[in-house]
Amino acid sequence: DLTASTIARIKETEPQVEAFITVSEEKALTQAKALDLKGITEANVLAGIPIGIKDNIVTKDILTTAASKILSNFEPIYDATVMDKVYQADMIPVGKLNMDEFAMGGSSETSYFKKTKNAWDESKVPGGSSGGSAAAVAAGQIPVSLGSDTGGSIRQPAAFNGIVGMKPTYGRVSRFGLIAFASSLDQIGPLTRNVKDNALTLNAISGYDEKDGTSSGISVPDFTANLEKGVQGLKIGLPKEYLGEGVEPGVKAAIEKAAATFEKLGATVEEVSLPHSKYGVAVYYIIASSEASSNLQRFDGIRYGFRAEDVENLEDVYVKSRSEGFGTEVKRRIMLGTFSLSAGYYDAYFKKAGQVRTLIKQDFDKVFNDYDLIIGPASPTVAFGLGEKINDPVTMYMSDILTIPVNLAGLPGMSIPAGFSEGLPVGLQIIGKQFDEATMYQAAAAFE
Numbered sequence: 001d002l003t004a005s006t007i008a009r010i011k012e013t014e015p016q017v018e019a020f021i022t023v024s025e026e027k028a029l030t031q032a033k034a035l036d037l038k039g040i041t042e043a044n045v046l047a048g049i050p051i052g053i054k055d056n057i058v059t060k061d062i063l064t065t066a067a068s069k070i071l072s073n074f075e076p077i078y079d080a081t082v083m084d085k086v087y088q089a090d091m092i093p094v095g096k097l098n099m100d101e102f103a104m105g106g107s108s109e110t111s112y113f114k115k116t117k118n119a120w121d122e123s124k125v126p127g128g129s130s131g132g133s134a135a136a137v138a139a140g141q142i143p144v145s146l147g148s149d150t151g152g153s154i155r156q157p158a159a160f161n162g163i164v165g166m167k168p169t170y171g172r173v174s175r176f177g178l179i180a181f182a183s184s185l186d187q188i189g190p191l192t193r194n195v196k197d198n199a200l201t202l203n204a205i206s207g208y209d210e211k212d213g214t215s216s217g218i219s220v221p222d223f224t225a226n227l228e229k230g231v232q233g234l235k236i237g238l239p240k241e242y243l244g245e246g247v248e249p250g251v252k253a254a255i256e257k258a259a260a261t262f263e264k265l266g267a268t269v270e271e272v273s274l275p276h277s278k279y280g281v282a283v284y285y286i287i288a289s290s291e292a293s294s295n296l297q298r299f300d301g302i303r304y305g306f307r308a309e310d311v312e313n314l315e316d317v318y319v320k321s322r323s324e325g326f327g328t329e330v331k332r333r334i335m336l337g338t339f340s341l342s343a344g345y346y347d348a349y350f351k352k353a354g355q356v357r358t359l360i361k362q363d364f365d366k367v368f369n370d371y372d373l374i375i376g377p378a379s380p381t382v383a384f385g386l387g388e389k390i391n392d393p394v395t396m397y398m399s400d401i402l403t404i405p406v407n408l409a410g411l412p413g414m415s416i417p418a419g420f421s422e423g424l425p426v427g428l429q430i431i432g433k434q435f436d437e438a439t440m441y442q443a444a445a446a447f448e
């Protein structure tokens with residue numbers, strides 16, 4: 001019944017929200033029926049819960065497009081590891097969610113298929129790239145979704161829609177079956193309406209996977225264990241760079257209020273500094289685009305998806321399929337990445353970016369010697385208007401200035417609701433030590 005009513009609600013609300021690329025009705029109902037027969041045990045708290053999946057996570061026999069024309073007819077023959085885990089938990093995937101093409105963007109507007117709307121104001125973007133994952137949860141279509149975050153793509157849309165979004169530590173969740181954008185930055189994580197649901201879902205999808213060479217063998221704690229503990233005695237750093245230029249006054253005010261709340265709850269909040277974070281966006285667009293240019297080579301018109309017609313030779317297949325199959329933003333990144341990896345420029349761009357990445361990471365290490373957590377805004381602004389930034393890539397890129405350093409350092413980061421500015425939700429970002437998501441959830445639950 002829950003699966004059927006969820007699907008009915010998705011269909012009813014979809015004309016307004018436009019969050020789904022595919023609704024996998026038949027498969028979901030079959031799975032739900034089988035679960036009814038099998039029965040639900042008390043230990044399995046997630047059993048029967050409907051979940052939406054970002055469309056860059058491969059799902060066996062369910063269309064998986066990464067919101068690109070080049071994969072518009074791609075039905076994978078295997079499941080991503082996170083899907084295996086979702087099925088092991090007896091959660092019911094009900095469909096695939098809209099996103100920026102190949103997760104490149106911050107508004108979900110680069111999707112080949114549709115423009116998802118912000119759940120609070122349909123003239124605003126839902127954020128991105130996991131915009132469908134965030135809007136669907138915030139609009140009440142589904143209680144939980146999976147997204148991916150390479151430079152902010154879970155946290156920023158979670159912030160824009162007033163929900164909880166977690167990007168776990170790099171290596172915590174298997175990337176096997178996540179269509180690669182930038183392999184050294186990509187990480188899958190849950191989006192939910194509250195902290196507990198988020199922690200429960202992370203419990204289910206975490207853990208070592210031999211199919212992902214960068215997956216970590218570190219043990220997975222119960223992320224719900226500290227939810228009642230409060231923040232008494234925790235030391236929280238608030239980087240001065242995170243409330244600087246470009247951060248909207250209403251966002252700044254909400255974050256300062258959140259800091260005061262943490263103090264009232266018994267934590268200490270002090271100003272800290274991440275001096276190299278200002279280079280984050282520049283470093284990210286070199287590293288992420290370079291990795292993307294390599295990862296996206298496999299879309300050649302032969303192995304997967306779309307193939308151009310009226311071709312004369314093999315070269316023509318590649319050139320025409322890729323020219324017609326990729327959108328503008330994806331092409332921009334492939335060209336930028338190919339350039340910065342090319343022989344004459346490698347040292348000046350890619351290598352240099354790697355060096356500055358280390359400095360950014362060291363800034364965090366230094367702060368975490370003395371502090372348990374770092375807080376700040378997830379985004380310098382609240383949700384902006386549909387169409388407002390899509391033709392201005394650099395302005396769009398700057399909207400990830402506060403989330404990108406976390407990916408570059410491989411750290412966990414989350415966004416939780418922290419009030420409103422101009423009637424739109426503000427997201428409080430909480431950044432933790434490597435593999436210390438439990439303390440982040442602890443603080444998030446106390447704040448909630």
Ligand code: GLN
Pocket residue numbers: 103104105106128129148149150151152153154181288400
């Ligand atoms: N908005 C950033 C980009 O366009 C981040 C995207 C992401 O995290 N997938 O690359």
